[in-house]
Amino acid sequence: MIVAKRKPFNEIKSLLKDYKKVLNVGCGTCVAVCLAGGEKEVAVLNAELDMARKLEDNPVEMGAITVERQCDREYLEALDSLVNGYDALLSMACGAGIQFLAERYPEKPVLPAVDTTFIGVNQGVGWYEERCRSCSSCVLGLTGGICPVTMCAKGLYNGPCGGTNKGNCEIDKNQPCAWYMIYERLKAQNRLDCILEITPPSDWQNQIPRTVIQPGYKKPEKV
Amino acid sequence: MEMKSGSNLEKVLTAGHFAFTGELGPPRGTDAGEVRKKAAHLKGMVDAVNITDNQTAVVRMSSWAASIIILQEGLEPNYQMVCRDRNRLAMQSDILGAYAHGIRNMLCLSGDHQKFGDHPQAKGVFDIDSMQLIGMVKCMRDEGKFLGGTEIGHPPKIFIGAAANPFADPFEWRVHRLAKKIKAGVDFIQTQCIYNMDKFREWIKQSNDMGLTEKVFILAGVTPMKSVGMAKYMKNNVPGMDVPDELIKRLQGVDKKMQADEGIKIACEQIEEFKELKGVAGVHLMAIEWEHKVPEIAERAKMLPRPVV
Numbered sequence: 001m002i003v004a005k006r007k008p009f010n011e012i013k014s015l016l017k018d019y020k021k022v023l024n025v026g027c028g029t030c031v032a033v034c035l036a037g038g039e040k041e042v043a044v045l046n047a048e049l050d051m052a053r054k055l056e057d058n059p060v061e062m063g064a065i066t067v068e069r070q071c072d073r074e075y076l077e078a079l080d081s082l083v084n085g086y087d088a089l090l091s092m093a094c095g096a097g098i099q100f101l102a103e104r105y106p107e108k109p110v111l112p113a114v115d116t117t118f119i120g121v122n123q124g125v126g127w128y129e130e131r132c133r134s135c136s137s138c139v140l141g142l143t144g145g146i147c148p149v150t151m152c153a154k155g156l157y158n159g160p161c162g163g164t165n166k167g168n169c170e171i172d173k174n175q176p177c178a179w180y181m182i183y184e185r186l187k188a189q190n191r192l193d194c195i196l197e198i199t200p201p202s203d204w205q206n207q208i209p210r211t212v213i214q215p216g217y218k219k220p221e222k223v
Numbered sequence: 224m225e226m227k228s229g230s231n232l233e234k235v236l237t238a239g240h241f242a243f244t245g246e247l248g249p250p251r252g253t254d255a256g257e258v259r260k261k262a263a264h265l266k267g268m269v270d271a272v273n274i275t276d277n278q279t280a281v282v283r284m285s286s287w288a289a290s291i292i293i294l295q296e297g298l299e300p301n302y303q304m305v306c307r308d309r310n311r312l313a314m315q316s317d318i319l320g321a322y323a324h325g326i327r328n329m330l331c332l333s334g335d336h337q338k339f340g341d342h343p344q345a346k347g348v349f350d351i352d353s354m355q356l357i358g359m360v361k362c363m364r365d366e367g368k369f370l371g372g373t374e375i376g377h378p379p380k381i382f383i384g385a386a387a388n389p390f391a392d393p394f395e396w397r398v399h400r401l402a403k404k405i406k407a408g409v410d411f412i413q414t415q416c417i418y419n420m421d422k423f424r425e426w427i428k429q430s431n432d433m434g435l436t437e438k439v440f441i442l443a444g445v446t447p448m449k450s451v452g453m454a455k456y457m458k459n460n461v462p463g464m465d466v467p468d469e470l471i472k473r474l475q476g477v478d479k480k481m482q483a484d485e486g487i488k489i490a491c492e493q494i495e496e497f498k499e500l501k502g503v504a505g506v507h508l509m510a511i512e513w514e515h516k517v518p519e520i521a522e523r524a525k526m527l528p529r530p531v532v
Contacts, residue, residue: 153336153338153347154306154307154333154334154336154347154349154352155347155349155352156333156349156352156353157352157354157355158352158353158354158355158403159352160391160392160393160396160400161333161353161391162333162386162387162388162391162415162462162463163335163336163391163462163463164391164392164393164462164463165391165392165462165463166392167392170335170336170339170462170463171336171338171339177392180392180393183393183396184393192399196399196402196403198354198355198358198403198406198407199354199355200355200358201311201350201351201355201359201370202350202351204350
């Protein structure tokens with residue numbers, strides 16, 4: 001899932017300072033699961049903003065709605081009848097959801113309440129870890145299911161570097177060395193031949209905005 | 224015999240001499256005089272001088288610029304390049320420029336992570352890694368092509384070096400990593416500073432057994448300890464460094480004023496052993512901020528005079 005964390009409260013407050021009526025739009029998918037921007041977080045943030053603005057003698061009217069997914073057109077429709085009643089929209093979705101919202105209502109200021117952080121896993125309640133940089137050319141088949149692009153601090157395709165420190169990364173002794181883990185896992189699977197060959201330079205397909213059209217589908221001429 | 228680059232270092236190694244290289248860290252400023260001063264200590268003492276590239280991720284005078292200064296002083300640079308600060312375009316253009324100015328040796332490195340340096344907020348580039356950098360320089364030299372595939376006018380003929388750390392985990396993989404660098408096209412290797420001689424002997428034996436030392440020149444890395452404090456720092460704070468307790472004890476066993484001398488003595492003993500060790504083609508002396516001691520070390524290690532080839 002996409003993991004986000006709420007922006008510092010003062011930053012959000014500052015983004016909203018010129019608006020009197022704001023609709024806070026939560027997202028019911030990834031950011032709800034990672035406890036950053038679902039229905040509950042929308043309610044909490046609204047209560048905090050409401051109180052803070054009252055104390056500043058500059059009250060704000062905060063509306064609340066959480067849609068299933070802000071990155072999906074069909075769920076945004078529910079907002080069409082609401083947005084005109086507000087000066088601005090605050091989104092608690094990931095960067096993709098926020099942008100899709102802004103695209104749908106180009107005349108409204110759309111402001112982010114979260115910082116989108118990574119594609120990661122749920123290690124425990126409230127505890128998430130990054131696993132993927134969406135590089136568009138997955139090498140996990142060669143690296144024992146451990147991503148060197150994400151998990152190696154230098155993103156080395158042909159590691160480990162000389163900084164491996166008793167199985168940990170040179171940047172932090174609590175950060176496991178990705179290539180040490182790759183080596184250990186492949187060794188246990190008797191698959192070390194996977195990393196005997198040199199991996200050539202990456203094509204870095206993530207340097208321009210990417211589009212995916214699945215086989216059997218095409219982009220409609222008009223949306 | 225046809226040379227790959229015709230550099231002094233290549234000639235010394237190819238002729239079968241026991242090579243001796245030094246190291247010079249460029250200044251954190253614009254004073255060329257500082258480079259010349261350090262270079263003066265190294266002149267005639269070593270076959271080539273590594274010019275570090277923003278080592279420990281701290282901004283310094285660019286490696287190619289300091290390399291040109293030492294060329295003017297009559298020394299041969301070994302131009303270090305790390306993958307941390309440049310993408311493939313910048314790397315290749317710097318290689319062309321460096322070669323145009325007479326630089327003939329390169330050391331291809333991943334580079335210390337930017338987190339360690341004076342700009343920890345910097346974006347690490349790592350467009351390609353050290354293995355891929357070796358392959359890129361080889362492609363430029365032998366095929367006369369850029370990584371993108373187009374032809375180079377007057378390709379740069381570079382003697383290609385890389386680093387090896389025989390001590391970092393996983394130890395069993397280190398020799399295979401060396402094999403990969405050879406496959407990528409490396410001509411010579413300079414190792415991490417060696418203190419754990421047993422482990423180094425084991426690594427070089429594995430390299431001999433796999434026939435790797437016949438395909439690449441290995442220069443053993445030596446950094447004399449200046450003090451007990453330095454030895455402890457290296458042991459505890461420098462990732463990938465293996466400093467045995469016996470070495471620290473030996474330094475502790477002499478008077479504080481004599482610790483630096485003892486450090487040099489240990490380094491000289493190591494060099495004496497490397498001269499006899501099958502698979503070792505030379506020594507890379509990294510006398511960190513101790514360039515003025517290089518003549519004494521070279522003398523005491525019986526590395527003088529340097530061969531003229």
